[in-house]
Amino acid sequence: MLTASDRTYSRRDTATLLVCVAISLVILLLPPALGQGIAASLRETVLTPAIWLQARAQEGRTSRARFAAVVSQRDSTAAAAQAVPLLTAENRRLRELLDLGRRVRLRHAAAEVLHQPSATDDRMLLLDVGSEDGVRGFEPVIAPEGLVGVILNVTTRTATVMTWAHPEFRVSAFTADGRVFGLVAPSTGTVASEAALEFRAASYRDTLAPGTLVLSSGLGGVYPKGIPVGRVEGVAREQEGWERVYRLLPAANPSAVSHVMVVLDRGDSLSDAFPADSILAAARADSLARVAAADSALRAGIADSVRAHLRDSLARAAASPAPAVAPATQRPAAPAAAPRRPDSAAARRDSSAPPPDTTP
Amino acid sequence: MSFGRGNRAGFALVMLVLIVLQFYLRPRLWDARIAPDFLVIALLVIAMGSRPGVGAIAGLVLGLVADALTPARVGAGMLAHTVVGYLASWGRAVFFAENILVHAGMFFAGVWVRNLIVVGASGAPGGSVFREIFVIAPLQGLTTAVAGMLVLYIVREWLEIRLDV
Numbered sequence: 469m470l471t472a473s474d475r476t477y478s479r480r481d482t483a484t485l486l487v488c489v490a491i492s493l494v495i496l497l498l499p500p501a502l503g504q505g506i507a508a509s510l511r512e513t514v515l516t517p518a519i520w521l522q523a524r525a526q527e528g529r530t531s532r533a534r535f536a537a538v539v540s541q542r543d544s545t546a547a548a549a550q551a552v553p554l555l556t557a558e559n560r561r562l563r564e565l566l567d568l569g570r571r572v573r574l575r576h577a578a579a580e581v582l583h584q585p586s587a588t589d590d591r592m593l594l595l596d597v598g599s600e601d602g603v604r605g606f607e608p609v610i611a612p613e614g615l616v617g618v619i620l621n622v623t624t625r626t627a628t629v630m631t632w633a634h635p636e637f638r639v640s641a642f643t644a645d646g647r648v649f650g651l652v653a654p655s656t657g658t659v660a661s662e663a664a665l666e667f668r669a670a671s672y673r674d675t676l677a678p679g680t681l682v683l684s685s686g687l688g689g690v691y692p693k694g695i696p697v698g699r700v701e702g703v704a705r706e707q708e709g710w711e712r713v714y715r716l717l718p719a720a721n722p723s724a725v726s727h728v729m730v731v732l733d734r735g736d737s738l739s740d741a742f743p744a745d746s747i748l749a750a751a752r753a754d755s756l757a758r759v760a761a762a763d764s765a766l767r768a769g770i771a772d773s774v775r776a777h778l779r780d781s782l783a784r785a786a787a788s789p790a791p792a793v794a795p796a797t798q799r800p801a802a803p804a805a806a807p808r809r810p811d812s813a814a815a816r817r818d819s820s821a822p823p824p825d826t827t828p
Numbered sequence: 829m830s831f832g833r834g835n836r837a838g839f840a841l842v843m844l845v846l847i848v849l850q851f852y853l854r855p856r857l858w859d860a861r862i863a864p865d866f867l868v869i870a871l872l873v874i875a876m877g878s879r880p881g882v883g884a885i886a887g888l889v890l891g892l893v894a895d896a897l898t899p900a901r902v903g904a905g906m907l908a909h910t911v912v913g914y915l916a917s918w919g920r921a922v923f924f925a926e927n928i929l930v931h932a933g934m935f936f937a938g939v940w941v942r943n944l945i946v947v948g949a950s951g952a953p954g955g956s957v958f959r960e961i962f963v964i965a966p967l968q969g970l971t972t973a974v975a976g977m978l979v980l981y982i983v984r985e986w987l988e989i990r991l992d993v
Contacts (some may be wrong), residue, residue, distance in 0.1 A: 481914070484881030488888040488910040496949060503902030510896040518897060526949035555856025725909050
């Protein structure tokens with residue numbers, strides 16, 4: 469049972485409730501503009517800290533969203549930036565291949581290398597061209613850097629390449645100056661990933677300086693002449709004093725090539741296709757011209773010397789008393805003991821032998 | 829439960845923390861429509877420690893704050909919070925609830941009734957009223973009940989609240 473105090477409190481509470489509800493209803497029934505004005509005035513005054521807190525919270529939320537967006541953009545940019553060097557390298561390689569295609573005068577087919585992630589990938593390559601592209605077996609495969617290998621097997625749409633890293637690969641080669649001929653083969657006893665080449669059958673007396681360019685010689689009918697095979701790195705070994713085997717730094721890396729060219733025609737030479745060889749050819753032509761010019765000068769010098777010698781001899785002969793010349797029919801036989809100077813004009817006239825070499 | 833001199837400072841601190849949570853933490857949480865309403869928790873904490881008339885006044889004030897900060901029609905929140913404050917104070921005096929689950933139910937019911945009155949008084953269309961009453965308000969009531977129980981559990985010593993599990 470409620471006491472008087474409880475009843476008082478209860479009435480007061482009820483009255484308070486009614487007043488509060490009345491206030492709420494009055495404000496609720498006010499015109500919306502007036503209600504919004506009251507709310508705005510509250511926001512401008514006593515609720516400013518609450519608004520500030522809410523603004524900071526919203527800022528933090530949007531900051532997180534902005535940060536996430538920035539991180540996403542950064543990741544996208546980083547991903548794109550990672551692809552740029554690859555694209556640049558591929559672009560460069562394709563441009564080099566296009567240049568090579570322009571320089572190669574023989575019929576050829578461009579191919580893409582379908583690399584496989586295996587340890588022997590660089591020994592055998594798979595190309596995306598086949599017999600329907602005109603590719604046949606034993607056709608050379610080249611890259612802008614030089615010789616890659618030879619077609620070993622052809623299907624309709626694919627071809628298998630035996631690269632220079634394959635143990636059975638051989639190519640007849642010679643040095644760019646044409647001085648030394650030999651056979652290039654992969655070095656024995658090396659793993660595929662460290663494959664190198666050897667220039668074999670070079671005679672012991674021939675010494676090759678490091679950096680000497682070795683080209684295919686064209687002998688054998690498989691590889692055209694003038695394809696860069698590698699550069700001499702040093703002597704690999706010497707065999708019993710008659711042969712030197714040189715270690716070559718290969719011109720083309722089969723593991724790294726992505727696009728190659730299959731030479732379809734068996735032409736004579738590809739010397740024009742590779743800049744280094746072209747430069748050497750130009751240098752060789754220049755050298756021949758110099759030799760020819762020097763030879764001409766030498767010959768002219770010899771001729772001048774001979775003419776001067778003849779003039780001198782004639783002058784000395786004219787200065788001495790000339791013997792009476794009898795008719796040929798009455799000419800007595802020359803005394804056998806009369807000595808004749810070998811350099812006399814008469815002796816020269818009578819002699820059919822060429823003049824002695826006076827060149828130093 | 830009543831607030832003596834000793835725990836009035838603690839009570840003020842709890843109210844301050846709840847207001848900060850309402851305006852700083854709540855916007856950072858997930859969907860704000862179902863995030864816990866710390867103003868209702870504050871109102872019910874006040875109502876549980878005071879007479880119904882005081883609860884009604886507290887509801888009126890907090891409703892005015894809510895109306896000023898939300899785009900709902902001004903006055904609807906005042907009416908809703910007034911009724912909730914009064915009923916919470918009256919109900920606790922009637923039921924002598926000290927059980928934590930009863931408190932949780934009070935938080936849930938407080939949010940649900942508050943939302944019901946706000947939606948009804950602000951003249952929302954029928955579809956949104958249905959969704960508000962049967963989807964959003966129960967979810968918000970649940971989250972508010974969980975948060976309210978946590979708050980009560982943490983501040984039970986300061987506010988001398990007896991909680992029976």
